[in-house]
Amino acid sequence: MPISRTDTYLLPFGPAHPGSGNFRVWLTVQGERVVRAVAEPGFLHRGFEKLMEYRTPLQNSVLSDRICILEPLSWNLAFALAVERLQGMEVPARAQYIRTILAELTRIQSHLIWLGAAGLAMGFETAFKLALTYREEVLKLFEEVTGARVYPAGYIRPGGVRRDLPPGFPRRCLEALDRLEKDLWELDSVMLENPSFLARTRGLAPLSPEEAVRLGASGPPLRASGIPYDVRRDDPYLVYDQLEFQVASRDDGDALARFRVGRAELRESIGLVRQALQGLPAGEVALPPKPFARLPEGEAYVHIESAHGDAGVYLVSTGDKTPYRVKLRGPSFTLLIPVLEHLLVGVEVADVPVVFWSLNHCPADMDR
């Protein structure tokens, strides 16, 4: 039976695709253009909000690593800040600086995966391999400080950090940052200023500022649409109000603008780590941990600028050892469902992975 040109078919851009994460989008395609996109989340739903109700705060800080695999320390930090706000704890200054250093290093390595995966999405696998090689610098630093390359096991915990920095760390970190800067120039010339990359991303899937706000976008996609909302500047936590940095933003709102925002944030993050290392005070790194103490009654909502956007934790306690309710606001929840479904309409099938990866998302913190 001949198939007419107006027939549509259903194409799953699915979890086993090399250009997608653990996430599926059902694309209704007509010819080569997507007519409708329906997201199907839930492949990584592990029920963190319920799991956290059965564990004490210290155990929960170990669990919070695994909320988003690409940036475990950010979620450690978000949870720790929520518990500290609830308990009214004052964390020592040295711990705040160490946390800032680790949070910015996490942003650097997460953005490197993002830009590398964007290369992978376009078929430019070499860029992916290069980006992951650069990321090794940061993972080696994490291994030195937290004890493991990816999962720090609650290194940032309520009250401070688990252990002090190893001796000689500031010097090694600064050397690693110098190497990273050179690596990023190389990434620019290989990928980000590459004419093919520019041709594929310029003008692709523009997101207007009004739609970005209505659909709940945050992080680089929102900033690339002209709204410079960055929690580090607008609602400062840790020591960001004492450090100098620019909030990267663009006005075009297309995929290229989002990648450019990511690249600019990498530069700012390297500067922030250098400033924090310079200003690192001496002193204690944590309040004494009390693993079996009760939480006070009350509630707290805390948000941070994680690598993927505005990440929030809403903690409710009724005075037990374990929280009563932990609600996690994952930045990718709104990025992957309403924003993606909106942006994919009218896009050609070959550009779908590029649009997908331009959003800087993490299916893990969508599903939680």
Added chain:
Amino acid sequence: MLTLIKYLLGRDLTLAFPKESEPPAERYRGRHVFYVDKCISCGTCERVCPNRAILMAPHPDPERYPKSYPQIDLAKCCFCGLCEEFCPTQAIQLTGDYFLTTFDRAELIVPPTQGDQSVSQKNPSP
């Protein structure tokens, strides 16, 4: 073009694992080693473990060690090191050994016998 030459003629970026490997960092959280003579059977490790990987179990030699001691299930363990941190006598410590794969699930339940002190922190081997 310069990038191509740099990587073509430069040193390899990867190691031929497992023949070549870099030693893990000093703080690396790998397999546990348990010193039964230091243990006071307080049970803190069992209560603090986030995944219930530790159960206080009887020792294979009950005449010499009559109380209960931590039995660790490496399949449930997430290697967070809370047991090491909160043990009052440092009877549980985490080494740098990360060669933990096995074909037999039963091998992963480590009984509370004296830990293997020959495991070196710096150079684990398969």
Added chain:
Amino acid sequence: MPLESAWELLARFSPRREGNSIWATVPTDEAPSLLEALYLQGWSYLSAISAVDWPQRGALELVYHLWSLEDKGFVHLKVELDRTAPEFPSLAQLFGGSAQVNEREIYELFGVDFPGNPALGPLFLEGWEGPPPFRKDFDWRAYVRDAYYSEAREEDRAYFQD
């Protein structure tokens, strides 16, 4: 200034002010019009909707976390629903896609109906036939034990303690 005008709007509900956040519990029948008034004041960014189950009070609480891009502050608006038949008018038309997807999550996990939401349906769970799993009366541990573990196996023994 959105924070000041929100404070005035919510003054008769004895709100609490903490730094740049306003917390207020408002009656359910007035909540939709209050949310619309807040939207018109400039609170157009709905960060998240949380749901907390309070079986002791017979209530299911919804918390709307609104962020002001202009004033850099939060309004956390709480609404208490009847736990036996919880429902609340959808804000998908007013706030957009962010409200729609958050309501869909709460519909699936807590069983709250949002009339007016264009696409309420399963989100994370696949083929789930039981009660809304995040409610306090759903015994997670019993379900997981029955479905996945066996007391006879040595390695599952830990899950059957307390």
